[in-house]
Amino acid sequence: MQSSFTTKRTVILAVLWLACAGMASFFLYKATHAKSSPLPLLNPVPVFTLTAEDHRAVTLSDFKGRISIADFIFTSCQGPCPMMTTAMAGIQAMIPAGRNIHLYSFTVDPENDSPEVLSDYARHYGADAQRWSFLTGNRDTIENIIRHGFRLAIENPDSGDITHSTKFVLIDKNGTIRGYYDSDETSAVERLTADALELEGE
Numbered sequence: 001m002q003s004s005f006t007t008k009r010t011v012i013l014a015v016l017w018l019a020c021a022g023m024a025s026f027f028l029y030k031a032t033h034a035k036s037s038p039l040p041l042l043n044p045v046p047v048f049t050l051t052a053e054d055h056r057a058v059t060l061s062d063f064k065g066r067i068s069i070a071d072f073i074f075t076s077c078q079g080p081c082p083m084m085t086t087a088m089a090g091i092q093a094m095i096p097a098g099r100n101i102h103l104y105s106f107t108v109d110p111e112n113d114s115p116e117v118l119s120d121y122a123r124h125y126g127a128d129a130q131r132w133s134f135l136t137g138n139r140d141t142i143e144n145i146i147r148h149g150f151r152l153a154i155e156n157p158d159s160g161d162i163t164h165s166t167k168f169v170l171i172d173k174n175g176t177i178r179g180y181y182d183s184d185e186t187s188a189v190e191r192l193t194a195d196a197l198e199l200e201g202e
Contacts, residue, residue, distance in 0.1 A: 039170070039195060042177040046149040050106070050137035053118035058104075058135055060175055066100040067200045068171040069192065071183065072146060072154070072164050074109035075121045080166045084183045088168075089125050092132055094193050100173075100200050103132040106145070108154055108164045110136045150177065168192055172199050
């Protein structure tokens with residue numbers, strides 16, 4: 001199958017650059033911003049069962065007891081998804097290993113994004129399997145989670161012209177959404193990382 005991914009070298013260099021720049025900006029952000037007001041309690045993530053890139057079943061219970069950051073992508077995307085996944089890789093780099101924070105990328109093209117395809121995609125972006133999972137499953141289940149759980153837009157017509165939200169979502173240890181962040185704004189990604197670490201410490 002012809003790969004639509006960017007070259008591994010290009011991706012690694014982009015992730016390393018983003019991580020270095022992001023870490024510097026993040027610590028500057030932490031040093032210059034006082035602790036913010038408590039994050040709002042938004043809607044709960046619904047009950048679900050999906051499949052990770054390693055074929056492991058993932059359910060809502062996996063979100064409980066730790067902080068989660070979620071986004072919605074697909075591997076053949078020629079639009080914002082590579083930027084979003086690179087930004088997530090930067091978040092992974094900024095959060096020290098061992099923190100109780102996990103990243104989740106939900107595919108919005110489950111017919112094509114099998115666990116094997118997602119596993120290859122994860123490797124290209126340097127995803128740490130212990131801290132970042134890529135999820136696939138039944139299309140109706142995924143669309144229901146996005147629309148009625150995360151309350152974000154998703155259009156997946158039979159023509160294959162997929163449109164979806166580019167927001168990052170922060171979820172607390174109880175499985176409740178605490179915020180939405182623009183994935184294409186450096187300041188929003190920095191704020192998301194800071195908020196995740198603050199929630200993890202509560």
